[in-house]
Amino acid sequence: MHSIFARINNTSALLSSCMMALLAAIALSSLVFTAKPQGNVSIASVQVYSGNTRRYATKRQDLAFVDFNITADFTPLFNWNTKQIFIYLQAEYNSTLGVKNEAVIWDRIVRRKEEAHVNVVGKNKYNFRDLSASFKTAPPASYSLQYNIMPYVGALTWGEAARTSEPVAFPPRKARV
Ligand SMILES: *[C@@H]1O[C@H](CO)[C@@H](O)[C@H](O)[C@H]1NC(C)=O
Ligand SMILES: *[C@@H]1O[C@H](CO)[C@@H](O)[C@H](O)[C@H]1NC(C)=O
Ligand SMILES: *[C@@H]1O[C@H](CO)[C@@H](O)[C@H](O)[C@H]1NC(C)=O
Numbered sequence: 001m002h003s004i005f006a007r008i009n010n011t012s013a014l015l016s017s018c019m020m021a022l023l024a025a026i027a028l029s030s031l032v033f034t035a036k037p038q039g040n041v042s043i044a045s046v047q048v049y050s051g052n053t054r055r056y057a058t059k060r061q062d063l064a065f066v067d068f069n070i071t072a073d074f075t076p077l078f079n080w081n082t083k084q085i086f087i088y089l090q091a092e093y094n095s096t097l098g099v100k101n102e103a104v105i106w107d108r109i110v111r112r113k114e115e116a117h118v119n120v121v122g123k124n125k126y127n128f129r130d131l132s133a134s135f136k137t138a139p140p141a142s143y144s145l146q147y148n149i150m151p152y153v154g155a156l157t158w159g160e161a162a163r164t165s166e167p168v169a170f171p172p173r174k175a176r177v
Contacts, residue, residue: 026081027154039072039118039162041089041145048135048173062135062173064128066091066105067121070145072161074116077149085110086148087118091128093141093167101138103128140167 044067051063074085088107095101105124110116130138144163
């Protein structure tokens with residue numbers, strides 16, 4: 001009896017170590033691909049409106065609206081270990097307080113290689129506001145297209161596919177229409 005149990009135990013231990021080794025090999029092999037996606041980000045316009053968000057009725061909060069054009073090819077990132085890729089457009093600027101602000105204004109999940117050519121002319125999907133409630137003193141912002149690869153096995157990896165060539169200034173605030 002004992003020896004049968006011991007044998008089953010040994011076999012399953014061996015199987016699970018084989019499995020671990022296989023998964024490690026898959027995770028490592030996909031690291032060999034250091035493909036870099038290439039893309040372009042351009043900002044057609046930025047507008048700032050004063051908004052009274054209902055939730056903070058007493059506080060005036062500026063909202064920025066960004067019209068952008070993204071073209072990027074993420075197909076090189078698809079291999080046997082790519083489950084999906086999370087891509088997002090991020091606005092970055094150093095506030096006057098010296099704090100680095102990063103705001104995600106648009107995102108998308110790419111699940112298949114066939115969808116990996118991304119050409120989007122659009123507007124921010126998420127509210128874009130400054131912590132100080134106003135963009136008046138905010139310096140020009142850079143916009144970058146970032147990605148996060150979710151593999152079947154292994155660790156997440158991050159990268160950058162494109163960035164605006166020049167930072168884009170925030171214009172003066174307009175009244176809400
Ligand atoms: C990005 O722009 C450059 C020059 O404007 C062009 O050569 C390149 O093909 C563009 N890349 C994509 C993915 O559109
Ligand atoms: C978006 O950018 C691409 C290349 O970077 C360009 O070919 C295309 O015409 C642009 N679209 C608009 C609407 O500006
Ligand atoms: C913010 O400051 C850091 C260093 O202080 C600099 O490397 C970075 O380029 C700045 N970012 C922007 C968007 O100006």
